[in-house]
Amino acid sequence: MVEAATQWDLDAEVVVVGFGGAGCAAAIAAHDAGARVLVLDKESDARAGGSTRVSGAVWFDNQDPERAAVYLRSLSAGRPIPEPVVEAWADETARNTEWMRGLGIPVALAVPAPPEYPELDGSDVMRGWIGVEGRMGDGLLWAALSQAVRDRGIEVRLETPARELITADGEVRGVLATTADGTPLRVRARRGVILATGGFEGNPDMVRDHLRLTDPVVWGTPAATGDGLRMAVKAGADLWHMSNMMTLPGLRAPGFESGFYTAFPATNSFIYLGLDGRRLCNERVALAHGHARLNGSYQLFPTTPMHIVFDESARRAGPIVPGRDRLAVSWAALIEGYDWSADNSAEIDKGWIHRADTLPELAALLNVDPETLITTVARYNAACEAGHDDQFGRPARTLAPVSEPPYYAFTSAPLLAWSNGGPRRNENAQVLDPFGQVIPALYAAGNVSSTYSWCKDGGFHIADALAFGRIAGTHAATQ
Incomplete structure (x- = not known):
């Protein structure tokens, strides 16, 4: 953690770290709520987009928030998720499709998918998966969202990895990043920093410590190395869901x-x-x-x-x-x-x-x-x-x-698709310390801090990233 100083190289109201699905949703929501937004990502244009870019890129068709909340509680299997988070997740994931259409992105049913856990209460909420152009994968979702970011004139700085959070008096004030040539870059965030950096599946040490896998193969982006998690911990964040993950043969x-x-x-x-x-x-x-x-x-x-x-x-x-x-x-x-x-x-x-x-x-x-x-x-x-x-x-x-x-x-x-754990957050996507207190001006969304404590159905990760990306962006913009 770096203490704030008066000298800043860049200035924005909301700084989003990560240019995947959650980061795009956060940037769009913050901009549309009136904030001046800057997005940082460590990857190049050819490699940016995180897990969203290479995923199935679909979200579940939540037409009944009440039943969705029941299903999420059932899926937690004795690992309860705080009720305000459950309710925010259920309500906001039900808005994903309407929000995408509001961006002018054509979406339709991609797969009429049945629930993967049909015997669990609430599974009747699963009717299918929605995707851009009614299709799965092929980078369509990230292409559409990243274009929506650029269409708004939001500044995106690629090949600019965030290294640490800059704080003062216990509040996050900005981000210490570096340029492509290694030059330090102090970025001021007047209203908040949103961590949307993805999981830690690409970090062998974290994987061994938290997931107990000794030699996994990464399925998605190699850039998911736990950067946001480390920054949040140094700023005093508590953690949740650190042992949860998705693997495949x-x-x-x-x-x-x-x-x-x-x-x-x-x-x-x-x-x-x-x-x-x-x-x-x-x-x-x-x-x-x-x-x-x-x-x-x-x-x-x-x-x-x-x-x-x-x-x-x-x-x-x-x-x-x-x-x-x-x-x-x-x-x-x-x-x-x-x-x-x-x-x-x-x-x-x-x-x-x-x-x-x-x-x-x-x-x-x-x-x-x-x-x-x-x-x-x-x-x-x-x-x-x-x-x-x-x-x-x-x-x-x-x-x-x-x-x-x-x-x-x-x-x-085996093949490690993604991790689920990261900084604990509340229903507003605000990061919490180990005593349950909000770390002022710090937010997290997407796989850096997944909602899911145990089981998750198809289309849940993208739904979560879009929902809490929007929640984080909107809340940060209005502070």
């Missing part, structure tokens, strides 16, 4: 900043193994946004490295990583521009996926005991023949043997 590829989400959409001839070569779980468990129902409760999944093994029939069935034509998401696809091959052969040839003519040969490549792997596959194949998985209860309709050589495998790290 995924694959690491040499030379890429981000990993690939593996889905096996066209085949069931695959299994998940622990690093010891033994089968790990029901591979077709319903995987919601970061949680799966295992052993009678919703748990974070996956949370450990695992070997994913499949056979030649699965290789031929189609790409194990969804292509941009089907799922236009992820940093690797949208920013690094990689298109997965239709039959997985290119990635096998690159050595990203192991290939072996026999299971013992595959075991050697995975560094597992060959007899263990043979026994594991044989037991699974017997379950397929019997039509009943007595080990993990995989549904009979999804049982397909892993029996046609050659055999293939890769090790999933």
Whole structure:
């Protein structure tokens, strides 16, 4: 934390740190409420946009705030969210679609998605996901929002990372940033600073400390390194939801900043193994946004490295990583521009996926005991023949043997989509200290301080970013 001085290099009424979905929403709302706004982001134009740019970019169609509040309480699963935050979230997420249309952005139903937690009270609020042009992904949401920011003449300074908050008498007065050449830049914020810097999934130390993942692969922006969280903590912020996250089965590829989400959409001839070569779980468990129902409760999944093994029939069935034509998401696809091959052969040839003519040969490549792997596959194949998985209860309709050589495998790290924890905030998006007191003129929105304490459904993260971005921008502008 830097103490305020009289010398400032730039001056604004509201300073927004981060140019993703929450940052854009905050900047637009603050500007439209009459404030002079400055946006800072550490990335270049080609890489800015945070997780929003490479996400599914849709928000859930909340047509009933009362039921939405019920659902959010159910999803918290014994980790209660303060009621004023629940109510603000429920009311404001219901305004997302109208607000987007008010910006002149064409939006429509993208996916008529059912709830991922249908047995929970309030899940009837889930009717589908709304997206720009009625489409998912492809960077459409961030392109539309960032254009709306620029159309308003809001100043955006890219390649200008924020380093610390500048304070005086316990109040946030501005931001210490640096220019692209490393020159310090003292930015005054007369009404408030809004942190919209994203999560900490790209910070290995924070991930180990808070999420207990030792070697994850990042799915989204590599820029999510916990910058806003660190700045807020130094200014005295309390924290919430630090152990919550979303992970996926995924694959690491040499030379890429981000990993690939593996889905096996066209085949069931695959299994998940622990690093010891033994089968790990029901591979077709319903995987919601970061949680799966295992052993009678919703748990974070996956949370450990695992070997994913499949056979030649699965290789031929189609790409194990969804292509941009089907799922236009992820940093690797949208920013690094990689298109997965239709039959997985290119990635096998690159050595990203192991290939072996026999299971013992595959075991050697995975560094597992060959007899263990043979026994594991044989037991699974017997379950397929019997039509009943007595080990993990995989549904009979999804049982397909892993029996046609050659055999293939890769090790999933797992893939870390995003973290959820960060500075604790209230219903006005104001950051709180450990005693529940507001840190004056400091706000947080988006993945830097997600609302979600445990489970979250599809379209919830974007909905949260838009809603609390607007709340933060409007509140800061009126101080």
